Amino acid sequence: MQKLIPFLIILSILIPNKNTAQDKGVAIAGAVGALAAIGAGVAAVEQMKERAELTATEWLLANNPNINNFSLKTVDFQGKKLKDMSSTSVITFKIQEFTPNNKPELDGKKQVLLGFTSHGWINEYGIDFNKVKWFLIDETEWTNMMVSYVKVASGEKDNHLIRSTLTEGKIVNKGVKLKSKLTIPFYQLTGDMYVVTDYSNEMKFIYNEKSLGIFLKDTRDLVQIKRGSLIELHEFFFSE
Template sequence: MKNITLLLLLVAISLVPKSTMAQNKGAGVAAAAGALLAIGAGVAAVEQMKERAELTATEYMLANNPEFENFSLKTLDFEGKKLSDMSAASVITFKIQEFVPADKPELNGKKHILFGFTSYGWISEYGIDFDKVKWYLIDSTEWLNMMTSYVSVASGEDNGVVKSQLADGKIVNRGVKVGSKMTIPFYQLEGDMYVVTDYSPDMKFIYNERSLGIFLKETRNLIQIRRSNIIEIHDFFFEG
């Protein structure tokens, strides 16, 4: 915690022009303190929104999935954007795992991922509007189907080959690896090039060089999931 505080203080001080510091040390320190308070307020606001989102995700699970009697729900990703950018369409990701109640239980049950797809304006000066969040719960089988479709459109490889490789391998930035060998390389595209596949009645998948794009047909929002998040989710399902 001390390291984080020191880092924030250094960032705050760096925001103050050196000329200002030289001319008036008192004013410079005050400006740095003000910048630190602003950073702290922003961090606190994001943390509050994360807690609210996690609570709402838990409430969604309790209301819509009564078969889940014992489970852990943790935020995997809350879109590390600037506070001013967070109202844009994005996705919040939660990892869910069932367990058997006991003293200090182990998380060794079935795993799920809960996506909270947000629409434009879901965060405003009035707080979070969860009416603008569309929930989508998936298990490892559905994830494997999704990634098979995504890798296939990203590489041109046949679905059957992709699924067999994904079962034993892992997704990395440039394709699919089994062990240390790159078995399915992704297309190398320019940043403004996209390859599209129609995955389901709910969504299309879009591949470009940097991310997985999910186009939600109902809301007409294009949401990008960073490649690092795809890797994390795949590892969550199939490692350990």
């Protein structure tokens, strides 16, 4: 409902006060129809998010029997348009283990689950989670990924400097900061420029303006993790 309030305000401004009663009725009917469509879209996205969380939980249970007590929260799913979600994208989840007790705290191992989608994963029949490729990443692997990413995004080659700056500092839009100082600045590229590095047998990393691109060699899909999501995931490991 909170997401609909701005639309109500805008529509109240756009509907003139001096219209005839008939014109007002038509305008209000149109506004109600528009709001109904918006509400349906929001509800559809929320339903898809819930299904994605359920599928991620099922995948985790099936493939990691040693994880018995955990919290799973979606990082990046909302804010995407339905038409955009039908193409390739990445769904990100934060996972943290805990010790069961009355009102437990999340104090255990942290991991990130990335779900890479392929073209057509959303169609007229709903969501096809068979078109999602899952990667479970712990702190060590995440650090290795970010070291590789910072290298390709900045040109810095000193592994020790990058690793220590990442673990003690934070990723921001312009680079990696340590104690409010931009220690490792990123390249300033235009939207049609890309810098590529070969990370593993499964992935290539692509640095583009304000995003981390991941090219999956198996499916030949190029997906992007928004910088905001990247920052949140990094803070999850090193700041929270």
